[in-house]
Each structure stands twice: as C-alpha cells, then as structure tokens.
Amino acid sequence: MLAVLRRIELPGGGDLVASDMVRALSLDEGRVRFVIEAPDAEAAGRMEPLRAVAERAVASLPGVESVSVILTAHGPAQQKPAPQQDAGQQSGGQEPPNLKIGRHPTPQQGPQRVAGVQRILAVASGKGGVGKSTVSTNLAVALAREGRKVGLLDADIYGPSIPRMMGVEGPVSAPDGKTIQPLHAHGVTVMSIGLMVDPDKAVVWRGPMLMGALQQMLGQVAWGELDVLIVDLPPGTGDVQLTLCQRTALTGAIVVSTPQDVALLDARKAIDMFATLKTPVLGMIENMSLFICPECGHEAHIFGHGGVRAEAEKIGAPLLGALPIDLETRLSGDEGVPVAAKEGPISEAWRRIARGLVSGGIA
Numbered sequence: 001m002l003a004v005l006r007r008i009e010l011p012g013g014g015d016l017v018a019s020d021m022v023r024a025l026s027l028d029e030g031r032v033r034f035v036i037e038a039p040d041a042e043a044a045g046r047m048e049p050l051r052a053v054a055e056r057a058v059a060s061l062p063g064v065e066s067v068s069v070i071l072t073a074h075g076p077a078q079q080k081p082a083p084q085q086d087a088g089q090q091s092g093g094q095e096p097p098n099l100k101i102g103r104h105p106t107p108q109q110g111p112q113r114v115a116g117v118q119r120i121l122a123v124a125s126g127k128g129g130v131g132k133s134t135v136s137t138n139l140a141v142a143l144a145r146e147g148r149k150v151g152l153l154d155a156d157i158y159g160p161s162i163p164r165m166m167g168v169e170g171p172v173s174a175p176d177g178k179t180i181q182p183l184h185a186h187g188v189t190v191m192s193i194g195l196m197v198d199p200d201k202a203v204v205w206r207g208p209m210l211m212g213a214l215q216q217m218l219g220q221v222a223w224g225e226l227d228v229l230i231v232d233l234p235p236g237t238g239d240v241q242l243t244l245c246q247r248t249a250l251t252g253a254i255v256v257s258t259p260q261d262v263a264l265l266d267a268r269k270a271i272d273m274f275a276t277l278k279t280p281v282l283g284m285i286e287n288m289s290l291f292i293c294p295e296c297g298h299e300a301h302i303f304g305h306g307g308v309r310a311e312a313e314k315i316g317a318p319l320l321g322a323l324p325i326d327l328e329t330r331l332s333g334d335e336g337v338p339v340a341a342k343e344g345p346i347s348e349a350w351r352r353i354a355r356g357l358v359s360g361g362i363a
Helices: 002-006 040-045 048-061 132-145 162-166 206-221 239-247 260-275 307-315 329-335 345-360
Strands: 022-028 029-038 068-074 115-125 150-154 183-185 188-192 226-232 252-257 281-286 320-324
Touching: 002 022, 002 048, 029 040, 029 048, 040 252, 048 068, 048 329, 115 239, 132 150, 132 188, 132 226, 132 239, 132 252, 132 329, 132 345, 150 162, 162 188, 162 329, 206 239, 226 345, 252 260, 252 307, 260 281, 281 307, 307 320, 320 345
Parallel strands: 029 068, 115 226, 115 252, 150 188, 150 226, 252 281, 281 320
Antiparallel strands: 022 029, 183 188
16 A cells, blocks of 8 residues: 555655655555645645545555545644734734644643634543543533534543444544544534544553644634533543643533442542632533333432432532433444434433523533
C-alpha cells in the first residue's frame, strides 16, 4: 500500500510517503483508512485533487473493499503581513486551527466559550462502571426529544463508548482542512475521539496530548447552534476534567453514582474536585437505583438505598432522578439506539429528568 502511495508525486517534488504526510494508516477486513497531513491549511486546500488520486489508487488494490482518506493540516496557513494600523487599533484576524489529532494544547486566556453553544454540562463520576456514558447518551436524546438542540461530546479519550451507544461510525471528515464535521444520530450532534482513531487501537497518550485533543473537539468541531452541549467525562479526577473546567466556560456538572458506599466515596471526590475548580454541581443522578423483577414486580435494592439522595442533600444539589437496573437499557446501548429514543416507562423516566433540567433553566 505504501508502495502505491510513493508513486503519487507532490507538486513541489517528492511523494506522500517520503514527505511524511501519511498518518494513521490502518487496514481492517478490507477497509483502509489513513490521513494525509498537509503542512498548513493553505496547502491542504490545494491538495484535494491529490487526496482523490490517493483514494482511487488504494481502492484499486486487490482485497481493498473501501477507502477513507482525510485531508488535514499540521499547522495554520502562513499569514499575510497585516496592513499597518494606527495606534490603538488591533487586528481581528485569527489563525485557523490545527487538526493534528492528539496534539499539545494551545495557549489561551482563561475559560473559553464554544461558538454557538449556550450551555455546557459535564457528566462526571468518581469511578468507572456506574453508567455515566449511559446517562450522557440517554440524557442527550431525552433533551432532544423535548425540543432542545443538543450536542454530545465523548471526552472519555481512553475508553470512548459514545459512538457504539449512539450507533455512529467514523471516521469524521474535515473537508476544508480546518473544521471537523460531527455526526448526527437520534436528533443529537455527536463527536468522539472514537470517530477519529481506529476503534480497535488503544490511545496511548500523555496528559498534554489529551488536553490538546479535548481542545480540538471543543473548538474545531462544527457544532452549529446548540442549546446545550453534554460532555461525557472519563471517570476520576484527572487531566481531562482539569482541562475542561479551567479552559472552558462550563455551565456546571452533573455527578452520576450508584447508591453503594464504595461508589459514593469516589463520587465525593468528584464533587470536591468541582468545588476546588469552582464549577457548580447542578445535580446528581442515581443510576442502578434498584432492580424490578420482570416476573413478579418485586423491588430489590441491590446496591443499597438512598445514598445518592443523602449526598445530594448534603451538598445542596437536587437529585435529578433515580434509574433502575434495566435490561432494555443495556440492550439499547449495545444496539446503538438509546432507550430514551424509544417508548416505554424507562424512556419516560429519562424524559422526566430532561423536563426537569429544561424547566430549571439548566438545559
């Protein structure tokens, strides 16, 4: 495959491989994906015909069933000298963004708003396995069904599960070499690192690269006009949480926990983190609150009872809802159609939570 790409000559001399422009090349059961990384956005704009040639060349190889080639820019286009200005005047021009996945963060002055987004809600948990991503997806879909314009950002860089739960597949594209086009499902605009990298490959990045990826997915995605952007955070209190709270104008956070003491121990750490970073906790959701026997209707509090409500009262935040352990919720997440997109008692429970957020001005 590289031999074919070596035959594609660049306008200024050399070839794609020798010029080190081929990134993230993968072959999976006949599906080929790779990125052509131009030196800057201006060069990327001129290289679309070359991208098409590369795509056709690889598609002609035996055993190749499909090809996806994304053209991105390593750095901003060279800026033309600005005209001289009188004293006190400032240039309003901004450099175009850089689409190198997992790059280091760029400097900025204080928390930034995301263009077109009115509110940003972080969904967090102190530990994994409490259903935080399930809450994020179903909450996003329920809010969309209540008429809100909703975006969903999967910021769980190491374990992105939102694409599977929302039924979307990558890779995403950046036609202009500057702005990533998100995907859409169930009335929600969706973006995840899982749509930018091979879903079967581990993301092995240090903290600065995580921070850069998060900045990219917030600031270089065409989110459009949104009432609320839900950010599904990874478990714990690490680099991603710190970056989001310090660099983004968050409306607040929703903390998810199961009722048992072990989960609440870690949930308290997440709550303390948000307090330290001066991010308001807007409410808590108790997941896996109880199990209702499908045969006899008996209610069993497998993980305990009332712990999340007591914690919410302690910090002066509302308990936004309590969701049972439910087989349909699990099956729906696996099939890519969140249970909140369907009809039934569990879907209605999610819509009640969504209505509460809307009526309370949170979403």
